Amino acid sequence: MGLMIRDKWKSFVKNKKNVVILLLSLLVAIKIPQGGFRLILWILGGVSTCCLVDILLNRVIRKKKISLQSAIISGFIVSGILDYSLDWYLLVVFSAIAIASKFLIRIDNKHVFNPANFALLIAALFRQPLTWNIESNTYLIIIAGIYLAVTLKKWPHVLGFLLVFSSTFYFSGVNPLNMISYFFLFIMLIEPKTSGFGKGRGFAFGSIAGLMSFVMFKCMAQIDIFVSSLIVANIFNALWIKKGQKNVLKSCH
Amino acid sequence: MKVQNIVAGTAVLTVFLLTGCNAEKPAHNKHGQEEHGHVMGETDSHMPSAIPVQNEQEILKNSEVREIKLEAYQYGYSPENITVKKGDVVRLIATSRDVPHGIFIKEYGINFTASKGKMEEVKFVADKPGEFDILCSVYCGRGHHGMKAKLIVKE
Numbered sequence: 001m002g003l004m005i006r007d008k009w010k011s012f013v014k015n016k017k018n019v020v021i022l023l024l025s026l027l028v029a030i031k032i033p034q035g036g037f038r039l040i041l042w043i044l045g046g047v048s049t050c051c052l053v054d055i056l057l058n059r060v061i062r063k064k065k066i067s068l069q070s071a072i073i074s075g076f077i078v079s080g081i082l083d084y085s086l087d088w089y090l091l092v093v094f095s096a097i098a099i100a101s102k103f104l105i106r107i108d109n110k111h112v113f114n115p116a117n118f119a120l121l122i123a124a125l126f127r128q129p130l131t132w133n134i135e136s137n138t139y140l141i142i143i144a145g146i147y148l149a150v151t152l153k154k155w156p157h158v159l160g161f162l163l164v165f166s167s168t169f170y171f172s173g174v175n176p177l178n179m180i181s182y183f184f185l186f187i188m189l190i191e192p193k194t195s196g197f198g199k200g201r202g203f204a205f206g207s208i209a210g211l212m213s214f215v216m217f218k219c220m221a222q223i224d225i226f227v228s229s230l231i232v233a234n235i236f237n238a239l240w241i242k243k244g245q246k247n248v249l250k251s252c253h
Numbered sequence: 254m255k256v257q258n259i260v261a262g263t264a265v266l267t268v269f270l271l272t273g274c275n276a277e278k279p280a281h282n283k284h285g286q287e288e289h290g291h292v293m294g295e296t297d298s299h300m301p302s303a304i305p306v307q308n309e310q311e312i313l314k315n316s317e318v319r320e321i322k323l324e325a326y327q328y329g330y331s332p333e334n335i336t337v338k339k340g341d342v343v344r345l346i347a348t349s350r351d352v353p354h355g356i357f358i359k360e361y362g363i364n365f366t367a368s369k370g371k372m373e374e375v376k377f378v379a380d381k382p383g384e385f386d387i388l389c390s391v392y393c394g395r396g397h398h399g400m401k402a403k404l405i406v407k408e
Contacts, residue, residue: 034399083390085359085388086359127390129389131390131397131398132392132397132398133398135395135397174352178327178395179352179394180394180395221352221353221368221391222353222355224391225392
C-alpha cells in the first residue's frame with residue numbers, strides 16, 4: 001500500500017505541471033482566510049473559463065483532445081493576480097483572452113506569449129488592478145520555485161533575471177529584495193514553452209526581463225513591471241528562434 | 254508568420270503601452286467627473302464631463318469639502334481608515350514614501366498612481382455609504398497583495 005502511494009506520488013511529481021498546480025492550490029488555500037468564499041469562486045471561475053475555452057478552441061481549430069493542465073495553470077495565474085473584487089465578466093474576458101492568445105499569436109506553430117501573462121498585460125492596459133493575491137507565501141514559492149527551476153533546467157533564466165534586476169534596482173536606491181516578485185520569477189518567467197532553452201539564451205531571456213522590469217519601474221510603473229517585462233522577453237525569444245531557423249536554412253543551402 | 258509580423262505586433266504593443274500611460278490622466282480631470290460620475294479632478298480640461306459643471310457647483314455649495322492626505326508605503330497606507338460623511342466632497346491628496354503605489358477604490362471608479370516626491374490628487378463626491386477597500390493597483394513588492402486601507406462613508 002505504502003509502495004503504491006509512493007509510486008503514484010513519484011509519477012505525479014514527475015510531471016512538473018502537477019507540481020505547479022499543487023503549489024498554486026496551496027497558495028490560494030493560504031489566502032482563503034483573507035479572501036473568503038469570493039476568492040474560491042473567483043479562482044474556480046478563472047480555471048473553469050480557461051479549461052472551457054481551451055477545450056472549445058482545440059475541438060474547433062485543432063480537432064483533438066488535449067490535457068487541461070496548462071489551461072488550469074493559466075486560470076490560476078489570471079484569477080490569482082487579477083483582483084478578486086472586480087466584476088465577474090472581466091474574469092471571464094481575461095481568462096478567455098489568455099487561452100485565445102495561444103491560438104491567435106503564433107510563430108511556426110508555437111505560441112509566442114505566456115498566455116496568462118498576455119491576458120494580464122491587456123488587463124493592466126485597461127487599468128484593471130493586478131493585486132497578485134496568489135503571492136501569499138514567499139517561502140513556499142521560493143522552495144518550490146528552486147525545485148522547478150533546477151529540474152526544468154531554467155536556472156539560467158532565474159540567474160539572468162536576478163542579476164540584472166538586483167543590480168539595477170540596487171543602484172537606483174531601491175531594495176531589490178523588497179521589490180522582487182518570487183511568484184513571477186519562479187512560476188511565470190520560466191514557463192517552458194515561451195522562455196526558450198539553453199544556458200546563454202536563458203540567461204539573456206532573464207536579463208532582458210530584469211532590465212525591462214527596471215525600465216518599466218522608472219517610466220510606467222502603473223503598467224505592471226513584471227507582466228510588461230515578460231512580454232518583451234517573449235518577443236525576444238520568438239525572434240531568437242526565427243533567427244536560428246534562418247541560419248540553419250542558410251547553412252543547408 | 255514572418256519577422257515583419259513580429260515587428261508589427263511589437264509596434265501595436267508599444268501603442269497599447271503608450272495608451273496605458275495616458276490612462277492615468279482621468280485623475281486630473283478638471284471640470285467633470287469620471288465615467289462613474291463621482292470623480293472630480295484638477296488640471297486636464299480635455300476630459301469629457303459626465304456631470305455638468307452646474308451640478309458640480311451645486312454639490313460644492315451644499316457639501317463640506319474634506320481634504321484628506323494619504324501616504325502610501327511598502328506595504329500600507331497612512332491613515333489606514335478614512336472616514337467621511339455621505340455627500341462630502343472628498344479631496345484625496347496622495348503621495349508615496351518609497352516606491353510608486355496605486356490608489357484603487359472600485360466603487361468610486363478611482364485608480365491612480367502615487368509616486369515619491371509628488372502629490373497626486375483626486376476629487377470625488379462620497380455619495381455611496383458603506384466601507385470600501387482602498388487597494389494598491391501598482392506592484393510595489395512582496396507585500397503588495399496585502400496592502401489595504403478603508404474608505405468609510407457614514408450616513
